[in-house]
Amino acid sequence: MTPLLLAPLGLAALAALIVPLLIHLRRRTEEVPVDFAALRWLNALPRPRSKLCWNELVLLALRLLLIALLSLLLARPAVLGWHDEGAVVLVAPGVDPVAARATAEPDADLRWIAPSFPSLDTPGPAPSPLSSLIRQFDAELAPNARLTILVPPLLNGVDAEPLRLTRRVTWRIVDGVERMDDPAATEGPALAVRYAAGSDGPVRYFRAAARAWRDPPRFEAGTLSELPPRDHVLIWLVPGRVPQEVVEWVAAGGTALLGNNAQVAMPPTTAALWRNEAGDVLVEGGALSAGRLLRFQRALVPAAMPELLDADFAERLRDVITPSPPPPSRVTSAAFAPTAGIAPFPLPPRELSAWLGVLIALVFLAERLLATSRRRFGA
Numbered sequence: 001m002t003p004l005l006l007a008p009l010g011l012a013a014l015a016a017l018i019v020p021l022l023i024h025l026r027r028r029t030e031e032v033p034v035d036f037a038a039l040r041w042l043n044a045l046p047r048p049r050s051k052l053c054w055n056e057l058v059l060l061a062l063r064l065l066l067i068a069l070l071s072l073l074l075a076r077p078a079v080l081g082w083h084d085e086g087a088v089v090l091v092a093p094g095v096d097p098v099a100a101r102a103t104a105e106p107d108a109d110l111r112w113i114a115p116s117f118p119s120l121d122t123p124g125p126a127p128s129p130l131s132s133l134i135r136q137f138d139a140e141l142a143p144n145a146r147l148t149i150l151v152p153p154l155l156n157g158v159d160a161e162p163l164r165l166t167r168r169v170t171w172r173i174v175d176g177v178e179r180m181d182d183p184a185a186t187e188g189p190a191l192a193v194r195y196a197a198g199s200d201g202p203v204r205y206f207r208a209a210a211r212a213w214r215d216p217p218r219f220e221a222g223t224l225s226e227l228p229p230r231d232h233v234l235i236w237l238v239p240g241r242v243p244q245e246v247v248e249w250v251a252a253g254g255t256a257l258l259g260n261n262a263q264v265a266m267p268p269t270t271a272a273l274w275r276n277e278a279g280d281v282l283v284e285g286g287a288l289s290a291g292r293l294l295r296f297q298r299a300l301v302p303a304a305m306p307e308l309l310d311a312d313f314a315e316r317l318r319d320v321i322t323p324s325p326p327p328p329s330r331v332t333s334a335a336f337a338p339t340a341g342i343a344p345f346p347l348p349p350r351e352l353s354a355w356l357g358v359l360i361a362l363v364f365l366a367e368r369l370l371a372t373s374r375r376r377f378g379a
Contacts, residue, residue, distance in 0.1 A: 003079055004349060010074025013067070020063040024056065062367040069360045077356060078349035087146045090117075090137060093125055094152040095174050103150060103174060113137075113149075130157035134338070138165040139345045150174050151333040158331050163338035166345065171337040188213020189255075189322055192228035193221035195237040202259075202300035205308050206235055212314035230254045233321045236262060237300070251289035257321055258295040267293055273320050276307060283320050294320065 005011070087108040091100045097120050104110055111117040113133050114125035134149065141147060148170040191210050193203050203221050210217035220228070227249050228234060234256040236246060242264040250256045258264065269286030273294065276282055282305065285294030298305040307313055 003077065006076035006078050006349070006351070008075055010076065011071055013071035013074055016067050016071070017064055020060060020067065024060045059367065059370050062363060062370065066360065066363050066367060069356065069363060073353060073356050073360065076351060076353060078351045087148070088141065089148045089150060090134065091120055092130060092149070092151040092155065093127055094156075095150050097124070099174050100150050103172065104148065108148070111137075127157050129159070130155060131159045131161065131163055134163060135165065138167065138169075141167075143167070143344045146170075148172060149338075153333055154330060155333050155336055156330050158336060163336060164342050165338045165340055166342045168340045169338055171333075173333045188218070188318055190218035190228075190232040191220075191235055192232040193219075193235040193237065194225065195221065195223060196239060197223050199237065199239075202237055202308075205300065205313065206317075209314035209317050213318060227254075233257060238262070247288075247293075250291040250293050253290040255292045255321060256294065257283070257285075258293070259300060260296045260298055262295060264293070264295070266295065274316060282307065285320075292323075 089104040089108045089110045090113050092113050110120035112125050114128050150172050210219035230253050237259040239261040242262050267286040267288045270284050272281045274283040281297050
């Protein structure tokens with residue numbers, strides 16, 4: 001262990017040690033002289049030198065010690081290399097706490113794999129990014145500490161990177177775990193189609209797609225220019241210049257898919273989002289502030305775009321108008337066992353401020369008891 005000061009300039013407060021020294025040296029006794037008439041005929045004798053009694057010296061020492069400890073507290077003392085190297089067990093959400101305690105060593109420290117790594121005595125946490133939390137705990141753990149990770153047969157919340165740690169861990173799959181619910185299936189988006197009067201031919205393709213996503217479908221269409229809620233996808237099939245309110249609706253977080261004859265300035269991030277087998281672009285688009293602006297590149301008739309009649313049109317349309325799904329986060333635990341190979345991270349020093357604060361409180365209490373004691377005042 002190596003002691004060090006994180007803020008050594010705090011020792012400048014030691015200059016305050018001169019204050020109690022001056023106070024004690026200049027302090028006068030509490031004796032009050034009383035004149036007697038007969039004493040004036042006596043010869044004056046040399047006055048005895050005043051001495052500090054033992055409790056005054058102890059009080060002075062306590063006050064000097066208190067100032068020195070406060071200065072040391074400002075300097076933030078710490079110790080490098082003092083870390084707990086006991087056995088630690090991380091428990092993934094979904095593992096039965098009773099089974100975890102039965103599997104772990106009696107003196108092991110059991111913690112959930114969750115933010116702040118709470119004790120296993122707390123209720124089971126919600127699913128969290130499992131991989132990043134395990135890497136964080138491994139990086140903050142003492143190099144020689146033994147780490148055991150208890151996981152259910154299936155893991156949720158993992159990322160695509162293999163789990164590489166700074167140490168060899170005991171990766172144990174626990175049977176008899178709490179049942180993990182399957183992720184909820186993603187519902188198809190709600191569509192709101194706006195078309196020009198007498199031009200409702202393409203509407204049936206979007207109605208059929210919405211019906212393929214969900215029954216009953218989340219779909220509405222009309223010739224009104226009223227904009228839908230922002231959780232709907234706007235299909236704008238009105239030819240000509242796109243109204244400014246539609247552009248602002250998209251910029252505020254909406255998603256709009258325009259017909260090929262809609263006139264609008266596309267975002268600088270526009271790219272091809274859907275190509276046919278020949279490589280021709282069918283839909284292009286990009287991010288516009290907080291939303292997404294897309295546009296068909298062909299007329300919505302089977303002669304110009306045969307893909308409207310394909311069996312997978314609904315699926316391809318959903319892939320275009322919905323954001324890319326997150327990468328798979330579920331994996332079998334046996335296939336996700338961690339490996340060692342990462343260089344250990346330098347551990348931060350452990351501050352001693354809490355212990356020093358307790359010592360300061362005890363010294364202050366002793367100083368107050370001695371300062372107010374009746375023994376300081378002789379009868």
